[in-house]
Structure formats: C-alpha cells, structure tokens
Amino acid sequence: MRRADEKDDDHVTELVSRAEQALDELIKDIEALVRLESPSSDLDALRRSADLVTEIGTRYLGVGPERIEIDGRPHLAWRLGDGPRRVIVLAHHDTVWPVGSWGDDPWSLVDGVIRGPGCFDMITGILQAMLGIRLLVEDGVDVDGLTLLVTADEEIGSPTSRALIESEAQGCTAAFVLEASGPGGALKTERKGTSNYFVNVVGRAAHAGLEPEKGVNAGVELAHQVLAINTLGDPDLGTTVTPTVLSAGTTTNTVPAKARISVDVRVRTIDEQQRVDEDFGRLHAVLPGAVLEVEGGPNRPPLQASASQDLFARAQELAAAAGLDALESIAVGGASDGNFTAGVGIPTLDGLGAVGGGAHADDEHVIVDRIPGRTALLAILIKDQLSA
Known part of the structure; x- marks a missing residue:
C-alpha cells in the first residue's frame, strides 16, 4: 500500500x-x-x-x-x-x-x-x-x-x-x-512599515538685495528642519527617516517665502512608527516668524x-x-x-x-x-x- x-x-x-x-x-x-x-x-x-x-x-x-x-x-x-x-x-x-x-x-x-x-x-x-x-x-x-x-x-x-x-x-x-x-x-x-511626511515652511518674501532683513528665509528654516529630521531615525531598531525631495524659493533675487521637504520613513515595529509620528508632531520653527505645517503620517503598518x-x-x-x-x-x-x-x-x-x-x-x-x-x-x- x-x-x-x-x-x-x-x-x-x-x-x-x-x-x-x-x-x-x-x-x-x-x-x-x-x-x-x-x-x-x-x-x-x-x-x-x-x-x-x-x-x-x-x-x-x-x-x-x-x-x-x-x-x-x-x-x-x-x-x-x-x-x-x-x-x-x-x-x-x-x-x-x-x-x-x-x-x-x-x-x-x-x-x-x-x-x-x-x-x-x-x-x-x-x-x-x-x-x-x-x-x-x-x-x-x-x-x-x-x-x-x-x-x-x-x-x-x-x-x-x-x-x-x-x-x-x-x-x-x-x-x-x-x-x-x-x-x-x-x-x-x-x-x-512606511510613513510619508511633507513639511511645509512658510516664511516671508523680501528683496534679496534691497532689504533681505525684512524677509523670513524659508530656505534657511528648511535647512534647520532637514538637520532635525535627520536625527529621528534609529539604526539600532532599523528605523530610517530620510529627507528626500527638497524645494525652496521662486527667483534668485528673492528671500524664499515657501519651502517644502518630503520625508520617507521605514520602521520595523508599530511602536517605532508611532514614536516617529509623535516626533514629527513636535517639530517647531527655529527662525522668528517662520511657520511649519506638517502633513502626512503612517501609510503602511x-x-x-x-x-x-x-x-x-x-x-x-x-x-x-x-x-x-x-x-x-x-x-x-x-x-x-x-x-x-x-x-x-x-x-x-x-x-x-x-x-x-x-x-x-x-x-x-x-x-x-x-x-x-x-x-x-x-x-x-x-x-x-x-x-x-
């Protein structure tokens, strides 16, 4: 048989x-x-x-x-x-x-x-x-x-x-x-798991040659935010937080009034996904007069x-x-x-x-x-x- x-x-x-x-x-x-x-x-x-x-x-x-x-x-x-x-x-x-x-x-x-x-x-x-x-x-x-x-x-x-x-x-x-x-x-x-964030920076435009001091440079604020965001990962836990697409300004002789950062996040655990999400909620502007608007969040667990x-x-x-x-x-x-x-x-x-x-x-x-x-x-x- x-x-x-x-x-x-x-x-x-x-x-x-x-x-x-x-x-x-x-x-x-x-x-x-x-x-x-x-x-x-x-x-x-x-x-x-x-x-x-x-x-x-x-x-x-x-x-x-x-x-x-x-x-x-x-x-x-x-x-x-x-x-x-x-x-x-x-x-x-x-x-x-x-x-x-x-x-x-x-x-x-x-x-x-x-x-x-x-x-x-x-x-x-x-x-x-x-x-x-x-x-x-x-x-x-x-x-x-x-x-x-x-x-x-x-x-x-x-x-x-x-x-x-x-x-x-x-x-x-x-x-x-x-x-x-x-x-x-x-x-x-x-x-x-993945999360996607978009950090919008609102500054104030001014003539770059005549009175730049009257502006709030969204590009400079963007630089501060990139450095802050870059600290949010945790290699030991496999968490990566990567600024990807950056943009700022409109013309070469104008203090940028707007800037934007796209961020890719990858995590191994739900706890880390939640932790990073909370950290994005705590981002704050460095330059006086600059405003941050954070969009996005967890996409896939x-x-x-x-x-x-x-x-x-x-x-x-x-x-x-x-x-x-x-x-x-x-x-x-x-x-x-x-x-x-x-x-x-x-x-x-x-x-x-x-x-x-x-x-x-x-x-x-x-x-x-x-x-x-x-x-x-x-x-x-x-x-x-x-x-x-």
Missing part, C-alpha cells in the same frame, strides 16, 4: 508538470500585459490593463471578476464560491514605468529570461496566481472561500485600495502575496515576522515534502499590500511571485524555468489553507 504522502508527492509533481505544459500560454499572457504597459499615474493605461487582466483571468478561472473603480482606479476581485472568505491572494496590475520608458518594444525573451517593464514587479505574479488556482480547479479542489484581488495602485501606496484589501481579508486564515521574490526566490517574511512565521514554516514543510526548491526567507525595507493584511491580524506570506530581479530598475527580469515550481508552491499552499 502506498503512503498518503507519496500520493501527495505525485500530485505536486503533476502540478509542476501541468504548469510546465501551460508555460507557453502563460508567457504569451505575460507578454501581452508587459507590452500594454500600466503605470500607476496613467488612469487610461490602467483601465486598458484592467480590461486585459479581466479577459485573461476569465479565461483561466472560468468566471469574471467584480470591477471596483475608486477615483478612476480599476481594482478586480474574483471571489470564488459563495461561502465565507478563507484565503485571499493579493496582486496588483499597476507598474512604475511611464509608457515608452523601454522604447518602442518593451518585451524581450532571450535564453530563458523575460525582460520588460513590470515583468518582475509584478505581472508574472498575477499569471502565476491565476494558473495556480486553475490547476486546483481542474483537480476538483473546492476553492469556495478563495479571493483573488488584483489592485491598481500598490506602487503609489494603495490610497484607494487599502480599505478594499482590509475588508476583503477579514475572516481569512491566510493572505498570500504575489509580489516578486527576494534574491534566489526567498519569501518575504518581514517588511518594514509593518509586516512583522510574527505575522508570517507559522505560514512560512508550513510552506517550508510542504515544499520539502513535495521535492520543490528549499525555501529561504528575507526581511526587506520595501512595503507591499501584505503590510495591510498583516496589520489587521491576518497571517501573511509575501514574495510568492516571480523569481528574477531588477524591480524598478532597467534590468528588470524573470527567470522562466522557475515559474512552474513557484506556481505549484502557491497551489499547494492555497489547497492546504482551504482544507485546514
């Missing part, structure tokens, strides 16, 4: 084989989405992308999504079955590259490596999710309670989709995020290791039993929509998407022969959680 785990091993081997058989179809669909281009800032491009993702997803899953437009941004939700939600799979179809950034033909597939804007972050992940779910459906697995949510604004902080993500995740036992993997295929088990540790351990166990590539984990500074699901208490495993590299860079790429195994991994994780 054969052991049950031997049958499971055979099933995973079959999943990988069937994913390999579907690879040509999947690559054509990745190509179509890469060529279409879908930068977050271009609502018309996002609508075209949503149309194509809908068409592809309907073909893979046999049903169409609900299209949810918020402030012109098209999000797509496939809610499979009528039962309570149990597992959510997260992806996004917006990318970072302005249309035309990669020239007239943004697509390349050479020697088993896909290159093109958004291929790694995260178009391939969308297709892996759809194919993984299709393989389960073809096997007769009951996917009632599974949601695939593909959003349209992740790359700009998910301003219109955050509430949707948190709502769709309620009641789920697991969230699987198809963001691109870490180096070598590592899963992302810890992500820093941290995805702490505690939110992913059990799911990662289970993924390692399932991958080893199935003979798939051994799984490694990595903590990263970048945030994703997985931060939101972790923030509302849903166990979350991130970085399940493509294996490759160059996210947001001109060498963005995906390694084709890693796609089938990653697709099978997602399928067995979903099946495991739905049957728990």
